[in-house]
Amino acid sequence: xxxxxxxxxxxxxxxxxxxxxxxxxxxxxxxxxxxxxxxxxxxxxxxxxxxxxxxxxxxxxxxxxxxxxxxxxxxxxxxxxxxxxxxxxxxxxxxxxxxxxxxxxxxxxxxxxxxxxxxxxxxxxxxxxxxxxxxxxxxxxxxxxxxxxxxxxxxxxxxxxxxxxxxxxxxxxxxxxxxxxxxxxxxxxxxxxxxxxxxxxxxxxxxxxxxxxxxxxxxxxxxxxxxxxxxxxxxxxx
Amino acid sequence: xxxxxxxxxxxxxxxxxxxxxxxxxxxxxxxxxxxxxxxxxxxxxxxxxxxxxxxxxxxxxxxxxxxxxxxxxxxxxxxxxxxxxxxxxxxxxxxxxxxxxxxxxxxxxxxxxxxxxxxxxxxxxxxxxxxxxxxxxxxxxxxxxxxxxxxxxxxxxxxxxxxxxxxxxxxxxxxxxxxxxxxxxxxxxxxxxxxxxxxxxxxxxxxxxxxxxxxxxxxxxxxxxxxxxxxxxxxxxxxxxxxxxxxxxxxxxxxxxxxxxxxxxxxxxxxxxxxxxxxxxxxx
Numbered sequence: 177x178x179x180x181x182x183x184x185x186x187x188x189x190x191x192x193x194x195x196x197x198x199x200x201x202x203x204x205x206x207x208x209x210x211x212x213x214x215x216x217x218x219x220x221x222x223x224x225x226x227x228x229x230x231x232x233x234x235x236x237x238x239x240x241x242x243x244x245x246x247x248x249x250x251x252x253x254x255x256x257x258x259x260x261x262x263x264x265x266x267x268x269x270x271x272x273x274x275x276x277x278x279x280x281x282x283x284x285x286x287x288x289x290x291x292x293x294x295x296x297x298x299x300x301x302x303x304x305x306x307x308x309x310x311x312x313x314x315x316x317x318x319x320x321x322x323x324x325x326x327x328x329x330x331x332x333x334x335x336x337x338x339x340x341x342x343x344x345x346x347x348x349x350x351x352x353x354x355x356x357x358x359x360x361x362x363x364x365x366x367x368x369x370x371x372x373x374x375x376x377x378x379x380x381x382x383x384x385x386x387x388x389x390x391x392x393x394x395x396x397x398x399x400x401x402x403x404x405x406x407x408x409x410x411x412x413x414x
Numbered sequence: 415x416x417x418x419x420x421x422x423x424x425x426x427x428x429x430x431x432x433x434x435x436x437x438x439x440x441x442x443x444x445x446x447x448x449x450x451x452x453x454x455x456x457x458x459x460x461x462x463x464x465x466x467x468x469x470x471x472x473x474x475x476x477x478x479x480x481x482x483x484x485x486x487x488x489x490x491x492x493x494x495x496x497x498x499x500x501x502x503x504x505x506x507x508x509x510x511x512x513x514x515x516x517x518x519x520x521x522x523x524x525x526x527x528x529x530x531x532x533x534x535x536x537x538x539x540x541x542x543x544x545x546x547x548x549x550x551x552x553x554x555x556x557x558x559x560x561x562x563x564x565x566x567x568x569x570x571x572x573x574x575x576x577x578x579x580x581x582x583x584x585x586x587x588x589x590x591x592x593x594x595x596x597x598x599x600x601x602x603x604x605x606x607x608x609x610x611x612x613x614x615x616x617x618x619x620x621x622x623x624x625x626x627x628x629x630x631x632x633x634x635x636x637x638x639x640x641x642x643x644x645x646x647x648x649x650x651x652x653x654x655x656x657x658x659x660x661x662x663x664x665x666x667x668x669x670x671x672x673x674x675x676x677x678x679x680x681x682x683x684x685x686x687x688x689x690x691x692x693x694x695x696x697x698x
Contacts, residue, residue, distance in 0.1 A: 214510070217512075262465075265689060301689045332690075
């Protein structure tokens with residue numbers, strides 16, 4: 177969690193909510209099992225509205241509770257996995273957003289939170305998919321899983337600038353997948369989301385290999401129109 | 415007319431029911447966790463059920479303009495199965511959820527030692543979590559079962575105003591009235607209580623601390639019994655304010671003691687999704 181989220185949380189919370197959270201953090205520090213009943217209650221005590229950088233107030237308050245757990249490694253993973261299992265979607269997204277923070281303060285946590293990221297990527301909840309694809313996923317997902325996660329975002333309409341590590345991890349194979357996706361859209365006479373182009377552009381030849389440019393001579397007018405629009409977007413003319 | 419059905423098992427009902435309930439004036443419901451007509455054999459089936467009461471079912475209700483809250487518990491019937499006893503250990507996680515407005519249904523089915531243990535532990539959990547409780551009374555040997563329930567409630571130390579004793583009839587209403595607990599009546603098509611008997615009880619015992627529910631579930635039951643009872647009250651000469659007290663004010667006051675009953679109007683939103691899924695079918 178970036179320090180500005182913590183600062184924003186402190187500025188945001190009313191005194192009563194601040195007192196509740198301070199007390200809850202102390203209880204969790206004394207007895208880790210206390211997190212099982214304070215974690216679900218965060219929304220009604222601290223609020224659920226947006227805070228900053230895609231985090232809600234409840235996300236940030238929950239991250240603070242997790243950071244207060246006096247557990248490490250496998251024991252920490254076990255506790256947060258159960259919070260995720262019994263959590264509603266707001267609780268689950270807070271667990272996912274907290275993974276990088278947990279690893280930052282406990283290296284032995286390592287990739288033990290990865291099954292939770294994978295579970296979010298199997299699902300259809302775009303909020304959870306986005307929360308899962310933070311710096312922790314960028315560090316730990318293998319190449320294949322990372323590429324498929326990016327493709328899933330494109331399918332679900334999650335803007336790719338929300339996906340951590342894309343600039344560093346986008347490779348030729350991902351460019352191929354996105355170019356093929358763009359071709360599929362064009363062949364259906366549909367628009368292509370503009371955020372696929374930077375990755376495709378960075379790997380010369382990927383677009384040509386997809387067969388998309390050939391669509392400009394299609395016998396179907398909507399395919400031709402879609403192809404012209406896609407090529408203009410690719411070259412940066414649109 | 416606005417109606418709050420304080421006890422209805424919507425998981426077992428159809429979208430047609432939701433539509434008809436909305437048209438009849440139902441704007442809020444509480445779904446108590448109970449058994450499903452067939453025994454569950456593991457703790458995990460309970461937690462999946464609890465998750466649905468907190469997730470999918472409120473989503474479904476909201477699609478029809480109805481607010482859905484729930485009560486969570488290990489029901490008395492299944493408390494007798496040792497494979498399900500572990501449910502008591504996961505309850506604290508669920509009792510902390512926003513959508514949970516009471517512990518329930520708890521109480522007696524056959525009055526066994528396992529039911530005693532489950533009832534006592536869950537009354538204790540209700541006190542710890544500051545939640546009211548919904549107490550089921552047995553269908554067989556009802557008067558004895560209700561008296562014993564009231565004894566256990568008294569010994570637990572929970573304030574009587576935090577307790578709703580349900581499925582009452584002409585023979586059990588007075589003892590619950592004297593205890594200080596709230597009184598629930600399930601109006602069914604064939605058994606338990608009818609609209610006319612319900613009206614007579616309200617005439618004789620007054621409307622204070624009385625809640626009327628349909629208890630509609632997977633059995634023969636009618637989710638519109640609340641509205642039909644309200645109509646019978648009006649026909650018998652109760653004024654609109656008194657009907658509103660029984661059908662809305664009393665359930666709001668009882669479950670409101672949880673501190674979690676925030677009933678903002680819900681507007682049906684066909685574009686809303688639950689975990690990426692919707693109630694629509696192909697072609698819509």
